[in-house]
Amino acid sequence: MDLQYALELVGTIVFAISGVLAVREREHDMFGAGFTGFITAIGGGTLRDILLDSYPLVWIGDVKFLYAILVGILAAxxxxxxxxxxxxxxxxxxxxxxxxxxxxxxEKALHLGVRPEIAAIMGMFSAVMGGVIRDTLTNEIPILFRKEIYASACLSGAIFYLVLNYFEVPRDINLLVSVALIIAIRLIAMRFKLSLPRLD
Amino acid sequence: MDLQYALELVGTIVFAISGVLAVREREHDMFGAGFTGFITAIGGGTLRDILLDSYPLVWIGDVKFLYAILVGILAAxxxxxxxxxxxxxxxxxxxxxxxxxxxxxxEKALHLGVRPEIAAIMGMFSAVMGGVIRDTLTNEIPILFRKEIYASACLSGAIFYLVLNYFEVPRDINLLVSVALIIAIRLIAMRFKLSLPRLD
Amino acid sequence: MDLQYALELVGTIVFAISGVLAVREREHDMFGAGFTGFITAIGGGTLRDILLDSYPLVWIGDVKFLYAILVGILAAxxxxxxxxxxxxxxxxxxxxxxxxxxxxxxEKALHLGVRPEIAAIMGMFSAVMGGVIRDTLTNEIPILFRKEIYASACLSGAIFYLVLNYFEVPRDINLLVSVALIIAIRLIAMRFKLSLPRLD
Structure with a gap:
């Protein structure tokens, strides 16, 4: 439990740093860059919670997330x-x-009582929509539409988690295996430059 | 009632198809194209329901809409x-x-108890904001700002419905007449290349 | 109280006008321009209230704001x-x-019971996010990322208000002083072409 909370804070810091660095080459001033880090860090979870009507939003209810973002921005x-x-x-x-x-x-979506199909989408949204909102605001083609295997790795992992969950695999093992699957898909796709077929 | 529900599902399929095909010429992979179809299909209704605080969102509360979207994406x-x-x-x-x-x-907005002025805007939003969000994410100028007569046809039809509703025209007739008006405005505008004046 | 309400309506008119005029040089028709005015006027407050789960949204609960926006659009x-x-x-x-x-x-955020750190962000969002959403929809780089001192002036004023509030400075004085500070920062920055450093 405590480990999970610590990991969430660290993940938030990492997202904020990557948001600031994403606009580094561009004409943004420091405020704009910090704002971009903020949006990247909160965007996905915020969208998920608004769609699921889950209030207060994580970073509004627990100010530690705001400070984690500040740490990430300052570090960057x-x-x-x-x-x-x-x-x-x-x-x-x-x-x-x-x-x-x-x-x-x-897990949060399931906990709020939605069907697994919805939970899979919410899992993917949590992970990738911060970057999508960031890219939209800064007039980039969102990462979702550019990167080879990115959101699709998340969606695959989310579905995998739900399948194991259906077969009552213990939560800790399931968490570990599903996270590992997403990482593996993305690293393998990156290493071998795999990509999904285009539509034509 | 059943007919209306069937029409809603068919409309959702059509929106998903049009979303996928809208990015066909572009560099999206299949995942990005499917995501675009999904956003196009749910965007308008989702925005309307968030603005009106109406939960659960349609596609989250009734998973058939999600499958309708999947059918549309796969068809495309x-x-x-x-x-x-x-x-x-x-x-x-x-x-x-x-x-x-x-x-x-x-109708949904009226049912939730808002004033007719707001209901008119919500009607237009339901119809066009999915496309607007899609175009924003894919870095296009939103259809709202390009197309000759598009959102304005919807707004006109919405206001027309509200006027007839005020005079207590029976709902089925009103629905039919208002839908026909929107279709007529758009087809006539398209046929004769009508457009609203520019601002200058 | 009455003065404040009048000022809010006037502010809404001004935001709507500036939204319409912002797209004047571009290819929008009148409907698109009016829509842009609408979004500019409601965007910031709407985002704030959705994030804080404060319903009904101001312009949905009080139709006078909608008419103020219409007045602004027609004037433009x-x-x-x-x-x-x-x-x-x-x-x-x-x-x-x-x-x-x-x-x-x-003030609204504090009233809803959130922490001051969150209230500062919500204050800034209320003021600038309408313009950010407008710029995103019309494919401009959002003002937040372009203008020298804009959102940062708002954030400074918000924090200043919260500090004075902490020391129990009477509300009317605090309101006046904090508003004056934001104006001063922006005017001075404009006059002397001050800007925040870029990230490098």
Missing amino acids: FIFPNFLSRLRKTFFLFDTLGIAFFTVLGV | FIFPNFLSRLRKTFFLFDTLGIAFFTVLGV | FIFPNFLSRLRKTFFLFDTLGIAFFTVLGV
Whole structure:
């Protein structure tokens, strides 16, 4: 429980850092960059909770998430070069982050009583919609439509979790296995430059 | 009642198909295209229900809508050429869809107890905001700002419905007449290339 | 109380006018321009209230705001040249508007029982997110990311209000001083072309 909470805060910091660094090459001032970090960190969970009518929103009910975001933004301000050089490390962290938030999003949705089909979508939303909102605000083509295997890895992991959950696999094992599956799909897709077919 | 429900599901399928086909020429992979279909189909009603605090959202409370969307996405994946050649037919379906969803949106808003002015806006939102959100996410100028007579046809029909409703015209007749008006405005505008004046 | 309500309505009119005029040079028809005015006027407060689960939304619960928006849109339609020539006056009005809405947004959030950190963000959101949503829909880089000192002036004023509030400065004085601070920051920044440092 405590470990999970700590991981959520760390994941929030990572999302905020990646949001700030995503606009680094662009003409944003520091305020705009910080705002981008904020939106990236809260966007997915906020959308999920609004869709599910789950209030208060996580970052509004628990101010520690706001401070986690501030830590991430400040870190990106103070050590931008250092953190950018960590790109590979960061890719791993980001992958860990979306994997973890996907499964937590699925669990939260199930807990709120929705059907598994909806829970799968909510899990994916939790993980990727922060980045989508960020990209939309900054006039980029959202990552969802660019990256080879990104949201689809999350959706696969979410469905996998729901299947294991249906067969009553213990929660801790299921969490671990599903997170690992998302990470594996994304890393393998990246390594071998796999992508989904285009529509034509 | 049953007929209306069936029409809502069919309308949802049509919106999902049109969402997928809208990004066909672009660089999206199948996942991105499917996601676009999903957003197009749920966007308008979801925004309306969030603004009116009406929960659960339609597609979250009734999973049949989710399956209707899946049917639409799969149809667009499997028969893209066939469906694209049906463009004229599709234009008719889409026009029927926005007309129908406008009036249903007005009715839902009235049912939730808001004033007619608000209900008119909610009717228009139900019909067009799915496309607006889709266009915003995919970095297009939203249809609302491009198309000659589109959202304004919906708004006109919504206001017309509310006027007839005020004079206690029976609901079935009102529904039929208002839907017909929206369709007529759009078809006539299209046929004669009518457009609203620009601002200058 | 009555004065405040009148100011809110005037602020809404100003926001609607500025929304319409913002797309004047572009290819929008009158409906699109009016829609842009509408979104600009309601966007910030609507987002704040959805995030805080405060229903009914202001413009849905009190139809006078809708009519204020209509007045603004019609004024911009009828006197576009006159209003555009007033650009400097307008800049003052807009600055007054965002300053005022920031502080009212902070107060509303506090009233709903959230922590001051959250209230500061909600104040800024009330003032600037209407413009951000407008810019996103019309495919502009949002003002937040372009303008030298804009949202950051609002955030500073919001925090200032919260500090004075903590020291129990009477509300009327606090309102006045905090609004004045936001205006001062923005005018000084504009006059001397001050801007926040970029991230690098």
